[in-house]
Amino acid sequence: MRAFVLTALIVDGIISAILGAALLNLRIGGVLVPLGLIISAVLNVLLVWCADQWAPSPRWAGAPLWAFVATTTLLLFGGPGGDVVFAGLWPLLLMVVGVLPAAYVLRRANG
Numbered sequence: 001m002r003a004f005v006l007t008a009l010i011v012d013g014i015i016s017a018i019l020g021a022a023l024l025n026l027r028i029g030g031v032l033v034p035l036g037l038i039i040s041a042v043l044n045v046l047l048v049w050c051a052d053q054w055a056p057s058p059r060w061a062g063a064p065l066w067a068f069v070a071t072t073t074l075l076l077f078g079g080p081g082g083d084v085v086f087a088g089l090w091p092l093l094l095m096v097v098g099v100l101p102a103a104y105v106l107r108r109a110n111g
Helices: 002-022 035-054 063-076 090-110
Strands: none
Touching (some): 002 035, 002 063
């Protein structure tokens, strides 16, 4: 059962990165709203907290966060036609805002 839950949390980390990237350039009435940053930060904190409850060791508790980092990094590279999912400063902010709060929770839980 632990393996199934941890696998689901890792997949959710991937979904968090995709959702954060999809909502990164959301505009409401011409105003840029960083909804992707907020969703990724909150979701990653919850994923790391849940993984810490189910993980057999502290190393496994960070697995959803590593999945988020790997997926976000892959989205930074261009596609076969040279298309980039996002560019500029926002991807860096997505990585920082998505990782730092969850890393803090992971550090507090294991240290």
